[in-house]
Amino acid sequence: MPLSKRQKNEMPEAFGAGQDGSDTLPDCLAMMAAMEIEAAGDGAEGKPRLPRFSMVGYTGGDMRLGGWRYPVVVDLAGMAIPRQNLTVRAGHEERVGHAERVAIEEGKLVASGVISCTGQIAREVVADAKNGFPWQASIGASVDQFEFVKENQSVLVNGREFNGPVNVVRKSTLREISFVDLAADANTSVSVAAKAAHNQELLKERDMAKADDKEKEVKAIEAPNPPEPPKIQAAALAFDKIDAEIAEGRRRAVIEDMTVAAIRKADHEPTISATLRALAGTAIEANWTAQKFDTEIVRGSRSALPPRAGRVDAPPSDTVLEAAAMLAAGYGGDKLVRSHGEQTVEAAEKQYGRSIGLQELILTAAQANGYSGRTRITPGNWREVINWASPGSREIQAAGFSTVDLTGILGAVANKALAVTAAEPVWLAPKIAGTASHANFHSHTVYSLAMNGELLPVGPTGELKHLDFSEESYTRQVGTRGAILRLSRTDVINDDLGVFAKNASGLARKAYTTREKALFTALCATAAGASFFTAAHGNYLTGATTAFGTAGMALGIKAFRGLKGPDGDPIMVEPAICLVPPTLEDEARRLLAAGSNAIVVGQITAAATKTLGTSANIYAGRFGGAPLVSPWLENTALTGNSAAYWYLLADPAQYPALEIAYLNGNQTPTVEYFGLESQADTLGMTWRIFWDFGVATAEWRAGVKLAGA
Numbered sequence: 275m276p277l278s279k280r281q282k283n284e285m286p287e288a289f290g291a292g293q294d295g296s297d298t299l300p301d302c303l304a305m306m307a308a309m310e311i312e313a314a315g316d317g318a319e320g321k322p323r324l325p326r327f328s329m330v331g332y333t334g335g336d337m338r339l340g341g342w343r344y345p346v347v348v349d350l351a352g353m354a355i356p357r358q359n360l361t362v363r364a365g366h367e368e369r370v371g372h373a374e375r376v377a378i379e380e381g382k383l384v385a386s387g388v389i390s391c392t393g394q395i396a397r398e399v400v401a402d403a404k405n406g407f408p409w410q411a412s413i414g415a416s417v418d419q420f421e422f423v424k425e426n427q428s429v430l431v432n433g434r435e436f437n438g439p440v441n442v443v444r445k446s447t448l449r450e451i452s453f454v455d456l457a458a459d460a461n462t463s464v465s466v467a468a469k470a471a472h473n474q475e476l477l478k479e480r481d482m483a484k485a486d487d488k489e490k491e492v493k494a495i496e497a498p499n500p501p502e503p504p505k506i507q508a509a510a511l512a513f514d515k516i517d518a519e520i521a522e523g524r525r526r527a528v529i530e531d532m533t534v535a536a537i538r539k540a541d542h543e544p545t546i547s548a549t550l551r552a553l554a555g556t557a558i559e560a561n562w563t564a565q566k567f568d569t570e571i572v573r574g575s576r577s578a579l580p581p582r583a584g585r586v587d588a589p590p591s592d593t594v595l596e597a598a599a600m601l602a603a604g605y606g607g608d609k610l611v612r613s614h615g616e617q618t619v620e621a622a623e624k625q626y627g628r629s630i631g632l633q634e635l636i637l638t639a640a641q642a643n644g645y646s647g648r649t650r651i652t653p654g655n656w657r658e659v660i661n662w663a664s665p666g667s668r669e670i671q672a673a674g675f676s677t678v679d680l681t682g683i684l685g686a687v688a689n690k691a692l693a694v695t696a697a698e699p700v701w702l703a704p705k706i707a708g709t710a711s712h713a714n715f716h717s718h719t720v721y722s723l724a725m726n727g728e729l730l731p732v733g734p735t736g737e738l739k740h741l742d743f744s745e746e747s748y749t750r751q752v753g754t755r756g757a758i759l760r761l762s763r764t765d766v767i768n769d770d771l772g773v774f775a776k777n778a779s780g781l782a783r784k785a786y787t788t789r790e791k792a793l794f795t796a797l798c799a800t801a802a803g804a805s806f807f808t809a810a811h812g813n814y815l816t817g818a819t820t821a822f823g824t825a826g827m828a829l830g831i832k833a834f835r836g837l838k839g840p841d842g843d844p845i846m847v848e849p850a851i852c853l854v855p856p857t858l859e860d861e862a863r864r865l866l867a868a869g870s871n872a873i874v875v876g877q878i879t880a881a882a883t884k885t886l887g888t889s890a891n892i893y894a895g896r897f898g899g900a901p902l903v904s905p906w907l908e909n910t911a912l913t914g915n916s917a918a919y920w921y922l923l924a925d926p927a928q929y930p931a932l933e934i935a936y937l938n939g940n941q942t943p944t945v946e947y948f949g950l951e952s953q954a955d956t957l958g959m960t961w962r963i964f965w966d967f968g969v970a971t972a973e974w975r976a977g978v979k980l981a982g983a
Contacts, residue, residue: 324388331383334432352445370396412454419445597622603775632771639663642678688778695782708930711939722746756964785943794906801914807979820980849922852897855907857917868895918982931977937966
């Protein structure tokens with residue numbers, strides 16, 4: 275699937291003007307590599323043996339790729355190979371054969387296969403290789419997930435250390451293999467060997483090549499009784515022809531970009547838009563230069579075309595559109611400036627203000643990608659416009675021009691809502707629970723941190739006695755929780771970006787509420803000393819004296835300090851958290867608030883002198899000066915809830931009473947674009963959010979529960 279750009283919102287330094295001046299991130303990677311081509315001959319049973327190729331596709335190093343501001347390293351451990359018989363093309367277009375084996379071996383991506391097609395291009399590939407043409411391999415891979423390593427930081431990938439700034443593609447999917455003649459990376463060295471029958475001729479060619487240019491090499495491959503190669507008559511593509519095709523593509527792209535910008539400047543007025551599109555068609559067919567086309571736009575501005583000064587502005591980059599969407603969704607301020615850059619935010623505000631509509635956002639993205647249809651979204655064209663605005667729904671080659679990705683822009687808004695919601699102070703789960711990382715969904719048995727034994731004097735022999743771990747254990751298991759967010763066709767046609775922003779915030783809140791509920795479900799399930807908190811453990815207290823107050827607090831702290839390890843020694847851990855339900859919040863805040871000591875003046879009578887003293891609150895400022903309060907503790911939907919129960923807990927980083935295990939340590943939900951009309955009963959765009967985690971009670975010695983009555 276295409277890049278969702280959820281990291282892009284957090285680490286925008288990874289993006290920016292590339293070598294071609296673009297501001298966008300390509301959906302594919304093109305990795306250049308060495309290749310060998312073996313000519314055809316007779317195979318088994320007299321059948322023709324197809325020409326074969328082999329290559330080292332990628333060696334795990336850093337690359338300079340178009341559209342990426344900084345070097346790119348692909349994590350081979352995260353590359354998916356969907357099938358072995360991948361299509362092999364020429365220039366990412368014409369098919370020439372297929373792979374038979376694709377694998378990652380010794381830290382390298384390798385592939386081999388056959389030239390199995392019979393078309394003109396396939397024959398030219400074989401013939402040119404026979405003549406010593408230096409074919410290169412371009413391996414296209416989709417970017418499914420990446421991270422940006424900043425300057426002065428380093429990262430370990432593929433067994434090597436790379437210094438930032440560098441982009442690390444953590445997850446990718448191998449899509450295709452292509453023969454290409456021009457490398458995107460000028461530093462890439464490629465060696466091509468053509469195995470043929472005339473080995474002596476090849477040796478002669480090699481010697482001649484060395485004499486003319488020591489950097490070129492043609493390697494002759496010895497083969498026993500080599501068969502006569504097929505006689506293929508095909509003319510090689512000339513470099514000047516290729517250069518001309520590239521220049522023509524760029525000329526057309528510039529004219530199209532200028533047309534889109536002029537149409538946008540005219541506010542998509544139908545008559546002017548039609549005139550500009552017709553003028554662009556004439557310019558392309560008549561081989562106008564971009565400068566001539568610009569002059570004609572200026573000349574036409576005196577009549578039907580919109581007035582303008584200077585050149586037509588270039589289409590906005592996806593980062594500008596993303597900033598505009600953020601502003602419209604209410605996510606502005608200093609954080610947006612830090613994440614996207616002051617210049618980008620200023621450009622977004624200048625061009626769209628703080629109220630870009632959903633239709634305007636979609637249309638602008640579609641037009642930046644080449645859409646030239648109607649200038650409003652209707653029930654009849656909404657699917658076409660969204661397809662143009664979402665390049666992931668179409669096949670985009672790595673060598674193509676940069677595009678704007680609507681799904682990435684809206685995904686960034688969703689991830690921003692996720693980050694804002696996660697920062698709210700209402701979530702207690704990360705404050706009271708320890709964290710763990712699991713690599714799978716299996717149940718894991720974890721042994722208690724408690725130990726038996728102590729440090730004993732060392733005798734003359736120098737022998738040290740062993741400490742033994744307790745046999746106490748508990749289990750943890752990760753599960754998946756998820757939900758769907760849909761942007762319906764009605765929302766698109768009604769032009770309501772606010773609906774998406776509100777739904778994204780609601781979805782984020784649901785994700786963190788789910789974790790909160792799961793944790794407190796486990797805590798409430800301990801109920802009245804069922805197993806975790808028990809009188810036998812010494813961490814469950816009952817009776818009237820356990821009601822919240824100075825007396826109850828004294829009992830709770832004393833009980834906590836009395837908790838012992840399996841060897842009978844105190845655990846020597848202090849309570850760090852006071853957790854109460856909302857019913858006890860007022861009293862808990864009064865007791866723990868700093869400066870809650872009071873001056874007391876004694877009663878004055880005729881027979882007594884005036885006395886002056888203090889009522890010392892020894893718990894003032896304790897536990898950070900305030901309790902942690904959770905409504906889940908007395909929520910009637912949870913078994914074991916109570917408005918009277920309250921808890922003293924250890925610092926979870928030191929000694930966790932509760933734990934949350936995350937799959938691969940990912941402590942935030944994942945938001946992904948799920949597709950256009952991904953379900954038959956849904957008209958719209960769909961995102962999904964999922965989170966892999968599991969909760970469990972952990973160390974019973976890390977907490978004390980007081981019944982409160």
